[in-house]
Amino acid sequence: MPDSYIAVGKSLQRIDGVDKVTGSAKYAADIKLENMLHAKLLRSPHAHAKVKRIDTSAAEKLPGVRAFATILEVPKVIEYWFSLRTEKKKKQMFLRDNVVRFVGDPVLAVAADDQQTLDKALSLVKVEYESLPALHDPFKAMTEKNVKIHSRGNVAFKAKKVYGDIYEGFKNADIIIENTYRTSKQKHAALEPFGTCIAHYQSNGKLTVYSSTQLPHWSRHYLAGALELSLNKVRVIKPHTGGSFGGRCGLIHGLEVMCSWLSRQTGRAVRMSFSREEDFIATETRHPMTIRMKTGATKDGILTANDVEIVSDVGGYGTHYIGVIADCLSTGAGLYKIPNYSFSGIAVFTNKSLSGALRGYGNPQMNFAQESQMDIIAGKLRMDPLELRLKNYRELGEIDPVLNEEIRSNGLKECLEKGAESSGWEEKRRQKPIKGTRKRGIGLSIMLHGTGAGKALPDPAAATVMINADGSVNLVTAAADEGQGNRTVLAQIASETLGIEFDKISVSETDTETTPLDCGTHGSRQAYCGGLAVKAAATEAREKLLAYANKELGVNEDQLRLKDGAIFETTNPDNKILISDLMRKIQIEDMSVCEQVIGSAAGVAPAMPGYYGAIFAEVEVDTETGEVKVLKLTSAFDVGRAINPDLVEGQITGGAVMGMGFALTENLLLRDGQILNSSFADYRLLRACDVPEIVPIIVESNEPTGPFGAKGIGEGCMVNVASAISNAICHATGVRLIDLCMTPDSILQGITSDEMT
Amino acid sequence: MSVYFQVEEYHRPQDLAQAVDILSRFGNRARVIAGGTDILPRRPGVKKIDNINHLVDISKLGLNYLKKENDHIRIGAATDINTIGASPVILSGPYRALSEAATSHSTSTIKNRATVGGNLCNASPCADLALPLLVLDAILVAAGPKGKRHIPIESFFKGVNFSALNREEVLLEIRIPLCSEKAGTAFLKLRRHHTAIDMAVVNVATLLTCKKERCKAARIALGSVAPISFRAKKAESVLVGAELSEEIIQKAAALAAEEAKPIDDVRATATYRKKMVAVLVRRSLENSMRRCRQ
């Protein structure tokens, strides 16, 4: 990497750091508008029911109660932005009916002067339900004809894809491993609960919504569609956000639309804020999956066939079920060169809380199954698991069969080599078990995740760069920063492209009123897609700067260089002009010009490059209690180029801990559709004293299509943690776990049953 | 987000008589508050607090102390758990299990406010501090309209979140009779794995005193495996008078597991808990044995 880079590759301080450490950064719940009303939802106690009658008469009499909105008039958003593509599909996005489909599904919303009046009002509302049979098992729901959760039935989506000839593939296999894996209902559990919304529908017909959404522009579309407003009449402002991890990919079920409806009725700003309990029971979770996988390999460790059948549990509603299944296919078939691949995915509605997007999408589930299979095969063949991966992963230059794209950068081998060396893989793998009840082991896993979603979904990216009269820059982008620091990364890219110092770049607020259409933050896309848009916009601005400099310095553009706020002749650096002087001149001083230098770009990224990772997990298992202590995680990731290494490390470490939770402690437990652990007391997140040593390793493979070579990191860093830990537990104890999360009880049962056989 | 129950009045009595008077006046609508870390996170319909709308703050009643006297260690009911965990009086020696329970109870932020009295009066079957106090034969001093009374800890827990205290009574103090310096006590807590801070899945405390190699006194207290914290007396009886060995400890541990009556809940299954009682009791007895021989 060039030493002369001024911003790229440097761990520059994030632009919102000071606001956050001083407490001055405003999150949605910190915003107070004048004359604001409060709102709350009445939620269904039934998993599946028809709402026959709603009687708000007693509640209406309460002083301070201002308005009601019910599901009979307010639509629910039930599909994601793929459906915005046609007018016909767009109409299908909004569902208005009298059915509640999970415990906690909103029935109505009330707006009142204060919190106490809200609670009192809700206690006076009478709702008559007709209970319907509830379906909790996706396998039963799939075939059930008499109980339909949605009018089109219980199968939300079905996909089948076959490459090659699966029968031939298994015929050529020397060993065949088949298992059925099950994954859990994981929750984002961001520190800022999902969610708080303030909606203000003004008398001039303009709706302004403050809400932490990852996709401000799509949210704008959803609100415009739900309230039948034109886009210019809808403004979505995203304040600082306390983490999202995919759970705010659009609107929150029952939040913004209800809030906006109440504001329209009352003409006042209305604020609705979900409690942590509501976050747990009534907002999106990861799709729990049952994955039957049958994998064949030769005795030399070459994979010949993979047969995958996935049943994905959507819950009562879901907007992401198509993308999640597609992600399983794309990451599964993309990672390894398996010539014969059969994939079948079925997404099924059940009467449980909604499933949606959660960091990694469908990949953590798929990866758990696939990397467990690989580990089993390595064991059966007595082959080093690392060697097995090297023999089978899809290499640089090959064509990804799902995306139909050439793999232009691939640092997986380097990830494996560096990770193996750093963790002491070989030595620890060969270590003899120590006497006693505590057993140690080391396991590895690899992963592939896509950057952006340009091949699957509308994925616009856009940016505008405005160079001010003093040479400082305003960068305009709708990139939603959920905490990962993407706005800082984009400023670094702008800084590098323009040759203007990083601290002279300011980034716009995330406000649809003043930013061009950008998909937002999901799919690990902002550094790559957002970065390309910023680079293109900055390049356009840069070209204009050079054109003006050409006139001033009398030198051709190709002989000029920009650095540290100055433009100078490459071969004669004394012939230079400060950008600040140049800008003042052409923007203000020269009254015949008066032109601010602006660069813009909008479009879709040229590719969906995969980024790779390898994790080495070391564990110690107490064989008497089944408790697992993770001793160390070595996580190596190929991010193309680390625009800001500290931010990349932050993702790797944070993803490692979230992955540990997915592996060991996190699962929403349900009984008859009721979530039993709807608080942090019983939905266990890992704490500062629980986490092991985590060694992040950054590998840079330089993606040629990426801005300065960058790809992504945000999701991949948690995708293969669970599989690495599971493989380590197997190395330590010989127990193979096929269900997540891996509780001490399940581990103990595995150890005990092994002892009996 | 706000408090789940409606508070009508917040009382700040200046002395014990006032406190008792307020409790008598408002009956089951009033509740004592010391640190407050148990009462505030309560959800509606949970733990019988729906009727509460009067709070009686006892923090000004001088119940925050820990002192060793001639016959007893006396701990004020409103002593915060951090203070107990760090107290040199109980950190080492025969009362060590109490220090271990205090340390493992929760985070230090919670324990800055949470009190030993609160832990006991809340009477959760998982209460950590109950167990070492059970093996140390603690006596609880309560005060009500009829005056003071002493409640042996074994009679204190009546059911889930249900203690022997009457509605108008305030818990004042916990008294631990001084025991032999050679007694070995230990406390262990099993949590959902990989979380250093959690409510117990199973928790136990043990006490052993021995003369030469023979066990003189044995106490085993079990938590989280029955509606109340209790002593596993059958298990204790095989130890008393016996020569302490690996085998006898295993036998006692197995018996303790039989005496446990756990249930399935979100944290663990009954089957797992039963198995873990045997493991934890065995490990705790091994610790006690090591400590009583020192």
Added chain:
Amino acid sequence: MKKVDIKMQVNNDWYELAVNPGDRLVDVLRDQLDLTGTKEGCGEGECGACTVNLDGKAVLSCLIFAAQADGCTILTIEGLQRGSELHPFQKAFVSESAVQCGYCTPGMIMAANALINNEPEPNEDTIRKSLANNLCRCTGYDKPVKAVLKAAKDMKEDINARFLYCCRKISTTD
């Protein structure tokens, strides 16, 4: 319901307030005093986003009734900086890239502040234990712990800074 009169010092200012008996300290700080730096993440004392210092100790403001804070000295995140000069904790959290979404940050810094004021040179293990009530979903805790270590070191080297930033209860006549 009967309002409760309380007097408390928040970030060096004394306030006389009439609060509802059910008001929690976090409600009074955020809604009445407009100090929204202290966050509410769960309302149940589990996440630590509401951590403040009360008489020099780290406490969860969602688990304290405002009435219980009568006569107490409270320090919130807004009280750490001196004018525009950031406190060593604030500087360290920025310089060590220990802030991501920032929602846990004020609570984490306040927990660390209470620790350092009681124990100026903690080791990593002690820091992690004292941050046990501060959940973070973004960072994995690594960089925040490093930031606390750095701040402790910086504060030790600047003994005057420590004295200024230390907040113990200023005794008043009760």
